[in-house]
Amino acid sequence: MKKFWSILGLCLMLVVLLAPVALADDAPPAPAAIDTGDTAFVLVSAALVMLMTPGLAFFYGGMVRTKNVLSVIMQSFFIVALISVQWVLWGYTLSFGTDINGLIGGLNYLGLTGVGADPMSSTSTIPHLAFMIFQAMFAVITPALITGAFAERMKFPAFVVFTLIWATIIYDPVAHWVWGGGWLATLGVLDFAGGTVVHILSGVSGLVIALMLGKRKGHGSEIMLPHHLPMTVLGASLLWFGWFGFNAGSALGANGLAANAFVTTNTAAAAATLSWVVTEWLHHGKPTVLGAASGAVAGLVAITPAAGFVAPLPSVIIGLLGGIICYFAVSFVKAKVGYDDALDAFGVHGVGGTWGALATGLFASKEINSAGFDGLFFGNPQQLGIQFIGVIASWAVAIIGTYLIIKVIGLFMKIRVDDDQESNGLDITEHGERSYAQDFQAGSPILHHVSLSQPSSVTTPVSSNS
Amino acid sequence: MSITKIEIITRPEKLEELKEAMNAIAVAGMTVTQVYGCGLQKGHKEIYRGKEVAINLVPKVKVEIVICEVPVEKVLETAKRVCRTGNVGDGKIFVYSLDNAVRIRTGEEGESAIIDPKS
Numbered sequence: 001m002k003k004f005w006s007i008l009g010l011c012l013m014l015v016v017l018l019a020p021v022a023l024a025d026d027a028p029p030a031p032a033a034i035d036t037g038d039t040a041f042v043l044v045s046a047a048l049v050m051l052m053t054p055g056l057a058f059f060y061g062g063m064v065r066t067k068n069v070l071s072v073i074m075q076s077f078f079i080v081a082l083i084s085v086q087w088v089l090w091g092y093t094l095s096f097g098t099d100i101n102g103l104i105g106g107l108n109y110l111g112l113t114g115v116g117a118d119p120m121s122s123t124s125t126i127p128h129l130a131f132m133i134f135q136a137m138f139a140v141i142t143p144a145l146i147t148g149a150f151a152e153r154m155k156f157p158a159f160v161v162f163t164l165i166w167a168t169i170i171y172d173p174v175a176h177w178v179w180g181g182g183w184l185a186t187l188g189v190l191d192f193a194g195g196t197v198v199h200i201l202s203g204v205s206g207l208v209i210a211l212m213l214g215k216r217k218g219h220g221s222e223i224m225l226p227h228h229l230p231m232t233v234l235g236a237s238l239l240w241f242g243w244f245g246f247n248a249g250s251a252l253g254a255n256g257l258a259a260n261a262f263v264t265t266n267t268a269a270a271a272a273t274l275s276w277v278v279t280e281w282l283h284h285g286k287p288t289v290l291g292a293a294s295g296a297v298a299g300l301v302a303i304t305p306a307a308g309f310v311a312p313l314p315s316v317i318i319g320l321l322g323g324i325i326c327y328f329a330v331s332f333v334k335a336k337v338g339y340d341d342a343l344d345a346f347g348v349h350g351v352g353g354t355w356g357a358l359a360t361g362l363f364a365s366k367e368i369n370s371a372g373f374d375g376l377f378f379g380n381p382q383q384l385g386i387q388f389i390g391v392i393a394s395w396a397v398a399i400i401g402t403y404l405i406i407k408v409i410g411l412f413m414k415i416r417v418d419d420d421q422e423s424n425g426l427d428i429t430e431h432g433e434r435s436y437a438q439d440f441q442a443g444s445p446i447l448h449h450v451s452l453s454q455p456s457s458v459t460t461p462v463s464s465n466s
Numbered sequence: 467m468s469i470t471k472i473e474i475i476t477r478p479e480k481l482e483e484l485k486e487a488m489n490a491i492a493v494a495g496m497t498v499t500q501v502y503g504c505g506l507q508k509g510h511k512e513i514y515r516g517k518e519v520a521i522n523l524v525p526k527v528k529v530e531i532v533i534c535e536v537p538v539e540k541v542l543e544t545a546k547r548v549c550r551t552g553n554v555g556d557g558k559i560f561v562y563s564l565d566n567a568v569r570i571r572t573g574e575e576g577e578s579a580i581i582d583p584k585s
Binding site: 283290327344 | 512513514515516517518519521
């Protein structure tokens with residue numbers, strides 16, 4: 001273990017030290033005109049997307065039990081730091097460096113060599129650095145989304161190593177395939193802001209880890225309730241807000257396309273909130289707040305790949321169906337199959353992302369974005385097939401890649417916390433802190449006496465008196 | 467005179483009224499605890515992402531009173547009058563006889579540990 005860390009540290013140091021030396025003779029990119037409006041918009045969008053990851057920390061944090069809140073929040077917050085550095089050192093170049101056989105970016109931007117104030121190409125109107133930092137925030141939030149699947153039971157060191165390797169060998173190459181001029185881009189797969197790259201990769205990888213780690217201790221017998229839903233709603237609101245940067249910012253300019261993406265994003269989020277709440281209301285008799293927050297996120301996920309390719313009206317349909325599909329994924333499919341995707345990373349991001357990627361093949365229109373293609377409903381049925389290939393490729397990489405990473409790091413370190421740790425909570429055992437002052441109501445020991453759907457079998461200190 | 471402990475488990479919203487009623491009959495002290503319990507009252511259903519969860523332990527308050535001068539019957543009558551709504555979930559009252567009591571500050575034992583010296 002110690003050896004592993006020192007080797008990792010040494011590699012990092014070498015990368016930093018040697019990158020400028022090895023690549024100093026690269027020719028600078030041809031200068032092009034910088035548009036100040038576009039630049040301002042993309043930089044602000046990058047800041048908005050940055051805020052999504054702490055927002056996600058709250059979204060997830062509110063849904064776990066009191067004893068694990070910090071561990072979940074820490075995972076997201078730590079990723080902001082970890083991937084920000086990874087991206088600057090080698091992540092960016094693997095995604096956006098000079099294409100190698102359509103599979104991965106070359107090392108010409110290693111350590112951001114040659115990435116400066118000039119635009120990256122003659123068609124770009126923003127500094128290369130602005131594009132890089134905007135993309136960095138996407139690389140950050142994607143692994144953070146996965147944490148919802150393994151919440152409350154993964155060891156922190158294993159999480160760090162997994163995240164670093166996953167970002168490097170799964171996210172970076174697939175981002176290259178779709179956005180960096182790789183083979184999916186050549187094929188014509190449309191993914192405006194990350195339905196495949198961000199949501200399918202994270203959601204499906206989450207499912208794989210949830211299956212490999214196994215269920216949380218007491219899953220199915222013990223009641224596991226969200227400890228603070230207002231926190232979850234706060235997180236969902238921050239996500240919704242940040243998503244304007246995510247989707248509208250993906251136009252990479254302050255222009256009509258950005259406005260279109262902004263409107264479709266808001267519309268789909270709203271439509272999915274409505275459809276999730278109404279579906280749950282009809283199904284269980286109550287319009288729930290957690291349903292509203294989950295529906296909003298499901299709609300945002302579903303519109304992500306389509307935001308800059310579809311008109312506002314189709315975004316209503318994408319949102320409405322997105323809310324319903326994701327609701328059934330988390331309430332039916334999860335219960336039927338029986339995996340413990342703790343916070344529904346797969347049910348919302350994997351399923352919603354898949355629906356969004358396919359819906360892009362249905363509703364895309366060249367009238368909205370001349371750089372895109374028409375979808376099935378605009379006379380181009382092939383696009384749906386191409387989107388399908390994009391979906392399959394992302395699923396396959398996520399499944400195989402995540403499986404291998406977990407297997408390999410499982411040889412070197414423990415991935416799942418032990419039983420005792422799980423009972424006492426990861427906040428204290430992994431981080432040595434507690435989220436809340438010990439208190440009868442919030443400090444959940446008393447809640448552990450509550451049993452699941454067995455009204456008659458409960459005995460408590462209170463009833464044993466009688 | 468014997469020392470008696472009376473334990474009243476009832477609805478949280480009745481606590482203030484009960485406290486005032488006990489004060490009115492010269493019960494000098496009490497200990498209140500938040501508790502969860504179940505009995506004839508069946509609890510309720512909660513829904514999280516389409517999953518129904520039965521919560522069958524309902525929040526109650528437990529009021530513990532130790533008396534010697536005040537008649538037990540008077541306390542029971544008062545508690546019943548205040549806490550009764552007529553629906554399931556009104557709670558239970560338990561009566562125990564105690565062996566001894568100690569006032570920690572003075573070291574007094576027995577009845578004098580319970581009786582309010584001012585009255």
